[in-house]
Amino acid sequence: MADAATPTPPVSFAPTRRARLVPGRELYAGRPALSVQMEATATEVVRGARLCVESALGGVITMPSGRQPSLERLTETLTAFGAVTGDVSDTLVDANRYAGKKRISGPSSLDVAWVDAQLRNGQRYALTDSPYIPDGDFAALNSTLSQGRDMRRAVVVNLPISYLWLKNRARELREAINRAGVPVALTVEHASDSMGVQAVVRGLVHVLGAEPPVLLLRCDASAVVAIPYGAAGGAIGTKTSLRHLYPLPAPGAKGGGRPARVAVWVPRLLSYKSLEVVADVVQYPGIPQYLVCDCTSCDGLTLDRVTDEAQAYDHSLRALMEFATTRLGVERSPALQRLAFYEAGKSAQFAHMDIESSTGVPFEAPAFLGAWKVAYEELNA
Numbered sequence: 001m002a003d004a005a006t007p008t009p010p011v012s013f014a015p016t017r018r019a020r021l022v023p024g025r026e027l028y029a030g031r032p033a034l035s036v037q038m039e040a041t042a043t044e045v046v047r048g049a050r051l052c053v054e055s056a057l058g059g060v061i062t063m064p065s066g067r068q069p070s071l072e073r074l075t076e077t078l079t080a081f082g083a084v085t086g087d088v089s090d091t092l093v094d095a096n097r098y099a100g101k102k103r104i105s106g107p108s109s110l111d112v113a114w115v116d117a118q119l120r121n122g123q124r125y126a127l128t129d130s131p132y133i134p135d136g137d138f139a140a141l142n143s144t145l146s147q148g149r150d151m152r153r154a155v156v157v158n159l160p161i162s163y164l165w166l167k168n169r170a171r172e173l174r175e176a177i178n179r180a181g182v183p184v185a186l187t188v189e190h191a192s193d194s195m196g197v198q199a200v201v202r203g204l205v206h207v208l209g210a211e212p213p214v215l216l217l218r219c220d221a222s223a224v225v226a227i228p229y230g231a232a233g234g235a236i237g238t239k240t241s242l243r244h245l246y247p248l249p250a251p252g253a254k255g256g257g258r259p260a261r262v263a264v265w266v267p268r269l270l271s272y273k274s275l276e277v278v279a280d281v282v283q284y285p286g287i288p289q290y291l292v293c294d295c296t297s298c299d300g301l302t303l304d305r306v307t308d309e310a311q312a313y314d315h316s317l318r319a320l321m322e323f324a325t326t327r328l329g330v331e332r333s334p335a336l337q338r339l340a341f342y343e344a345g346k347s348a349q350f351a352h353m354d355i356e357s358s359t360g361v362p363f364e365a366p367a368f369l370g371a372w373k374v375a376y377e378e379l380n381a
């Protein structure tokens with residue numbers, strides 16, 4: 001396979017030894033709260049592994065969608081990752097059977113050999129090869145949870161669910177997780193940003209209060225926000241398709257998902273913006289101040305310096321990690337971290353309004369900022 005034949009570059013970069021954001025409730029002591037979720041191609045694994053070392057992040061490696069990945073492929077991938085990081089203990093491998101046009105949906109057998117192969121390769125926890133769990137499919141939910149529990153191994157049971165579970169059935173979902181008593185990961189399907197829906201964030205906050213540790217995978221900035229609300233970990237995708245789980249297109253509709261425009265994380269706006277939008281608004285007087293980034297890649301430049309996906313990736317993950325450690329703060333209580341995000345979110349919403357009024361360009365703040373703002377206010381009411 002071409003992937004395995006690609007030589008691993010020598011490890012010639014310096015880890016920053018940055019302080020880690022520690023979740024209030026850890027899967028195990030010392031596990032990084034935040035992970036990079038990357039594709040399992042040779043290039044992406046090496047690039048993701050470097051970022052994990054430099055920024056003290058965990059890794060989630062996602063296999064191609066909708067197929068049962070081979071155990072050989074799993075071992076090759078973890079070997080390539082470990083050649084850079086020297087350690088795969090904080091890594092999870094996502095079989096990704098729940099995504100894409102050929103996805104497995106509804107009750108389905110989990111493969112204990114998939115779990116054992118991850119553990120044998122040195123992971124502290126293995127991620128189950130779960131099916132997609134449609135809204136209200138309690139048979140799929142309970143069978144996935146009970147199979148994971150009955151493996152009696154160090155597993156995180158992946159729960160790739162419709163966002164409607166969080167919107168309408170959060171209480172039942174949390175009870176099912178509590179009954180199973182195993183750590184779980186939520187992968188939430190939605191046509192755009194599930195965390196832009198107020199009722200979904202409210203449901204998520206409820207489910208994060210389950211007794212076993214709950215992680216949030218295949219996500220964006222909401223993976224960071226979820227930590228002080230009780231998540232044991234969160235994974236941020238390197239590209240749009242790994243920051244979301246899109247529903248299948250309606251029968252007869254062409255294509256799936258949405259056109260993948262390259263987007264860049266803008267720290268002062270707390271949101272991803274497409275490169276086109278950044279290039280447009282940066283030309284207006286007074287606007288560049290909102291587009292400055294102080295991450296270790298940008299070093300105070302404005303984000304119109306980013307012109308391709310590779311740069312967007314490198315900057316975005318670093319900047320999000322730095323936001324987590326410096327703005328939320330590693331030494332603070334979860335309550336103070338929630339307040340810090342609440343205040344940062346309000347500033348970002350104001351910045352959007354200011355950009356719109358001073359440029360005339362429609363510039364709406366992303367809905368997840370509003371949804372987390374209300375979640376904070378409800379929790380502190």
Ligand SMILES: [Zn+2]
Nearest residue numbers: 293295298315
């Ligand atoms: Zn940057």
